[in-house]
Amino acid sequence: MSNLILKVKNLSVDYTSNNSFLYPWEKTKIFRAVENINFEIIEGETLGIVGETGSGKSTIAKAIINLLKITSGKIFFQNNQISNLDEKNMRKYRKEIQMIFQDPLASLNPRMNVGEIISEPLKTHYPNLHDNEIKKQVKEIMDNVGLLSNQINRYPHEFSGGQCQRIGIARSLILKPKIIICDEPVSSLDVSIQAQVINLLKELQEKFKLTYIFITHDLNIAKHMSDNIMVLNLGKIVEINKSNEVFINPKNDYTKKLISSIPKI
Ligand code: ADP
Ligand code: MG
Numbered sequence: 001m002s003n004l005i006l007k008v009k010n011l012s013v014d015y016t017s018n019n020s021f022l023y024p025w026e027k028t029k030i031f032r033a034v035e036n037i038n039f040e041i042i043e044g045e046t047l048g049i050v051g052e053t054g055s056g057k058s059t060i061a062k063a064i065i066n067l068l069k070i071t072s073g074k075i076f077f078q079n080n081q082i083s084n085l086d087e088k089n090m091r092k093y094r095k096e097i098q099m100i101f102q103d104p105l106a107s108l109n110p111r112m113n114v115g116e117i118i119s120e121p122l123k124t125h126y127p128n129l130h131d132n133e134i135k136k137q138v139k140e141i142m143d144n145v146g147l148l149s150n151q152i153n154r155y156p157h158e159f160s161g162g163q164c165q166r167i168g169i170a171r172s173l174i175l176k177p178k179i180i181i182c183d184e185p186v187s188s189l190d191v192s193i194q195a196q197v198i199n200l201l202k203e204l205q206e207k208f209k210l211t212y213i214f215i216t217h218d219l220n221i222a223k224h225m226s227d228n229i230m231v232l233n234l235g236k237i238v239e240i241n242k243s244n245e246v247f248i249n250p251k252n253d254y255t256k257k258l259i260s261s262i263p264k265i
Pocket of ligand 2: 057058059183
């Protein structure tokens, strides 16, 4: 039986600009970044979210992990409403939904070594865990993402972009989450490295039965990764369907335009 793991219902997010460069009367200007977003994800599947820069992809990601206050709508994790929970009540869901970011180096604390970076979420959620156990789990996860355990005392700047992304992936996996939101995880990497990271993510999905939200502006990668694809334009869903359907039989003009602009390879 297929289980629903995440459900987003009528999600809208407004940003208010408080920018000091604005005139006083503009200061509380409200900008609607995403509007009336609806989707569901079955456990173990991947939802690809595609759309141009500024279409609201990261806003949806941040709304799901409660990094921002949503304006309206509801988000459910396995039937539990998790939208706008306070930090205390959100805590148990934080373990379940993790995120991987676009710029691997910038998302890692330069003053922490690999062991510290990967173990930080573990220490936060399980403060009584013994050092040996932490080390064991960190080494295990490093092995799973293709890092050598003797690199545990190295610092982020000593690694390539692809390796930094592996560190980020390890950190996202250490709490054994059910969902990982990958926000343009390979966009900043060389094309040759992209495939390695993509394949690693696929492999990890199998191994740990992960559910992915895979955000990208690259339709080829979206197609390769996703069971279903949601196409966003200016904060609204223009199409959501089985991945193949979106490509073979796009319903929407904007989707057709996006598809026709894909470089053939
Ligand atoms: P994407 O990830 O698809 O590039 P985002 O979700 O980051 O898009 O942004 C959607 C829109 O919201 C953009 O127009 C962006 O400029 C705006 N935006 C994003 N974050 C903020 C913020 N913190 N304050 C104000 N506007 C924002
Ligand atoms: Mg983004």
